[in-house]
Amino acid sequence: MSERVLPGHVAIVMDGNGRWAERRKLSRNLGHQAGLRALRRTARHGAKIGIKTLTVFAFSSENWNRPEKEVSRLMDLFMSALDKEMKGLYEHGVRMRFIGDRSAFHPALQERMQAAQELTAGNTRTQLNVAANYGGRWDILQAAQKLAAQAQAGDLDPAAIDEKSFGGALALHDTPDPDLFIRTGGEQRISNFLLWQSAYTEFYFSDKLWPDFNGEELDRAINAYQSRERRFGLTGEQLRARARAG
Ligand code: IPE
Ligand code: IPE
Ligand code: MG
Numbered sequence: 001m002s003e004r005v006l007p008g009h010v011a012i013v014m015d016g017n018g019r020w021a022e023r024r025k026l027s028r029n030l031g032h033q034a035g036l037r038a039l040r041r042t043a044r045h046g047a048k049i050g051i052k053t054l055t056v057f058a059f060s061s062e063n064w065n066r067p068e069k070e071v072s073r074l075m076d077l078f079m080s081a082l083d084k085e086m087k088g089l090y091e092h093g094v095r096m097r098f099i100g101d102r103s104a105f106h107p108a109l110q111e112r113m114q115a116a117q118e119l120t121a122g123n124t125r126t127q128l129n130v131a132a133n134y135g136g137r138w139d140i141l142q143a144a145q146k147l148a149a150q151a152q153a154g155d156l157d158p159a160a161i162d163e164k165s166f167g168g169a170l171a172l173h174d175t176p177d178p179d180l181f182i183r184t185g186g187e188q189r190i191s192n193f194l195l196w197q198s199a200y201t202e203f204y205f206s207d208k209l210w211p212d213f214n215g216e217e218l219d220r221a222i223n224a225y226q227s228r229e230r231r232f233g234l235t236g237e238q239l240r241a242r243a244r245a246g
Contacts, residue, residue, distance in 0.1 A: 007225055008051070009055065010182065011178035011182070011201070013181075016211070017031035017034065019209055021034070034211035038212070047093075053126070060134060086115075089120060094120060094123055095125075096120045096129075097130070098131075099130070100131050101142075113132075142171075143170045181203050186207045186209075202225050204225065
């Protein structure tokens with residue numbers, strides 16, 4: 001049976017800002033600014049149609065290796081975005097969370113991230129997770145370190161570590177795995193996003209550059225998702241039998 005329900009959790013690799021700008025003979029920084037506008041309209045549309053959780057890749061652990069000027073412009077953009085967007089996000093019922101190693105950011109940016117999380121902690125309409133200085137391998141490693149420390153302290157039997165307890169030590173521990181993973185910009189790779197969490201996620205690749213993405217494109221991705229059959233290792237016949245049994 002086809003999956004007709006809305007994906008509860010959508011993850012997006014927002015790629016293509018730089019190329020969008022370069023094609024217009026603009027600085028890459030202007031591409032990132034246009035990317036922020038695309039995030040605002042896509043997140044609003046997602047909330048409107050009832051997507052419960054949106055997780056977006058804003059800055060990877062590898063993006064530090066970009067030219068210093070691009071990195072510092074991006075940091076400025078994160079700061080000003082947090083200052084400008086928080087009130088609107090709060091009023092729209094958005095609960096915000098940052099995932100990734102925040103310790104590498106400037107203390108002032110870390111404070112704003114913390115303040116944003118605290119301000120919106122009580123909101124329940126929709127959850128927006130922003131992955132910043134995030135890497136899927138970092139996430140798995142920090143979970144392994146947490147569990148190893150518990151084992152060393154005698155609080156955890158290593159043999160008792162299972163998928164559930166391991167998943168419980170990851171960044172999105174209290175959030176169901178993404179149902180739909182969208183990557184814009186034409187590349188067909190994960191680039192170290194949610195490695196553990198996307199074991200059974202449906203992938204959708206769009207040639208649109210991220211600054212050109214919008215609600216209509218999100219609907220297109222969701223339509224594609226809804227036409228797929230998620231089998232989780234079972235056969236199609238097993239799924240149909242289950243559906244008949246209700
Ligand atoms: C994604 O767009 C945004 C970040 C990685 C911060 P890019 O900046 O990677 O855009 P392209 O891939 O160079 O076009
Ligand atoms: C992935 O895009 C990271 C973000 C969108 C933040 P990249 O542009 O960094 O990925 P690669 O380098 O093309 O794999
Ligand atoms: Mg890119």
